[in-house]
Amino acid sequence: MKRPEREVFLSDPVLTEDEIEAVGSAIRSGWITMGDRVAQFEGEFAREHNSDQAIAVASCTAGLHLILTAFGITNNDEVLVPSLTFVATANAVRYTGGVPILVDIESLKRPHMDLLDAQRKITSRTKAVVVVHYGGWVCDTEKWRKLADDHGLLLIEDAAHAPGHELSGKHGDATAFSFYGNKNMTTAEGGMVIVHDPDVRECLRRLRSHGMTSLTLDRRAGHAYSYDVTDLGFNYRMDELRASMGVVQLRKLRKWNDFRRSLLRRYRELVVDHSDKIAIPFSEDDETTAHLCPVLLWPDSDREKIMQLLRRRGIHSSIHYPPVHKFSYYVKTLGNQSLPITEEFSSREISLPIHPAMDMDDVAYVVEELLKLQ
Numbered sequence: 001m002k003r004p005e006r007e008v009f010l011s012d013p014v015l016t017e018d019e020i021e022a023v024g025s026a027i028r029s030g031w032i033t034m035g036d037r038v039a040q041f042e043g044e045f046a047r048e049h050n051s052d053q054a055i056a057v058a059s060c061t062a063g064l065h066l067i068l069t070a071f072g073i074t075n076n077d078e079v080l081v082p083s084l085t086f087v088a089t090a091n092a093v094r095y096t097g098g099v100p101i102l103v104d105i106e107s108l109k110r111p112h113m114d115l116l117d118a119q120r121k122i123t124s125r126t127k128a129v130v131v132v133h134y135g136g137w138v139c140d141t142e143k144w145r146k147l148a149d150d151h152g153l154l155l156i157e158d159a160a161h162a163p164g165h166e167l168s169g170k171h172g173d174a175t176a177f178s179f180y181g182n183k184n185m186t187t188a189e190g191g192m193v194i195v196h197d198p199d200v201r202e203c204l205r206r207l208r209s210h211g212m213t214s215l216t217l218d219r220r221a222g223h224a225y226s227y228d229v230t231d232l233g234f235n236y237r238m239d240e241l242r243a244s245m246g247v248v249q250l251r252k253l254r255k256w257n258d259f260r261r262s263l264l265r266r267y268r269e270l271v272v273d274h275s276d277k278i279a280i281p282f283s284e285d286d287e288t289t290a291h292l293c294p295v296l297l298w299p300d301s302d303r304e305k306i307m308q309l310l311r312r313r314g315i316h317s318s319i320h321y322p323p324v325h326k327f328s329y330y331v332k333t334l335g336n337q338s339l340p341i342t343e344e345f346s347s348r349e350i351s352l353p354i355h356p357a358m359d360m361d362d363v364a365y366v367v368e369e370l371l372k373l374q
């Protein structure tokens with residue numbers, strides 16, 4: 001294959017000497033797990049999200065599992081989740097023995113979980129709803145809060161795509177964030193949880209570390225000589241290397257999110273002005289952290305071919321998401337289901353490159369090449 005003159009990756013972490021210096025300094029300190037840097041990262045992340053405390057975890061998936069466990073979700077409890085999400089959202093429910101009830105999206109224009117479909121699927125066994133801020137567009141969490149309150153459900157936010165959004169974590173009982181390598185900020189692997197109820201928060205903190213009642217740091221500081229194990233916990237901790245990287249990345253997050261939004265605006269201008277066969281969901285006025293740039297192709301498009309041709313021009317693209325209810329594990333566990341809007345969206349969507357290492361010329365190049373294929 002001839003090398004294309006330009007290569008535009010789907011996402012690309014921005015890693016500089018700042019991150020290297022921070023991680024190096026964590027290593028040189030000799031204290032490499034659950035120390036001051038984790039505490040600092042938790043504090044600064046909480047403040048950024050108008051919360052007083054946050055809990056650093058090994059991943060967003062671990063965070064979701066901890067949240068569901070701390071709130072007592074267990075065998076056969078039903079939890080409403082969108083099918084248009086990364087599989088981890090539904091898997092976390094399965095880890096507890098709960099049953100994810102997969103919900104359709106609102107429309108092709110608004111691929112958020114549909115409130116009416118969710119409402120129809122509530123039963124006496126429903127305990128919680130997990131909303132996903134698809135692509136960084138935060139769901140109408142006030143509306144979901146009301147639905148949850150009306151039916152006595154927990155509201156959990158999967159905010160893997162929406163760190164740094166002022167509404168992330170505001171209305172949910174608990175919220176999980178991801179710092180995986182392709183997210184808006186990264187610690188390579190890692191996540192963060194915000195929980196509002198102080199008792200549940202303390203329970204979650206224990207569950208993060210084997211269900212133990214005292215932390216390593218307390219023991220080293222001489223505050224505690226023994227400990228109890230109150231629950232069946234996990235090892236879902238974050239280490240000091242990741243936390244030190246998180247502190248540095250968090251300081252750049254606002255600037256990066258602003259820049260992502262400007263890339264998305266440019267995509268919108270170029271697509272809206274020049275094509276009636278390709279659409280970008282949501283609208284200019286909907287607030288987003290612009291984690292993804294999803295594009296809906298025309299109904300009978302040959303998506304695979306289009307992705308291949310783009311790739312030949314150096315443009316990486318992806319699909320967000322293959323629906324959870326179509327994966328063979330979920331067909332096996334939950335049976336065949338039909339969620340027509342999710343299926344249509346998912347069969348026509350491609351995600352275009354969007355990340356802070358791109359520039360406006362890259363956007364113009366991607367759109368120009370895409371429009372040639374319509």
Ligand SMILES: *Cc1c(COP(=O)(O)O)cnc(C)c1O
Nearest residue numbers: 059060061086088160178179180
């Ligand atoms: C990435 C992602 C997750 C999982 O995050 P990890 O930190 O990799 O566990 C969960 N939900 C959504 C919507 C994601 O995009």
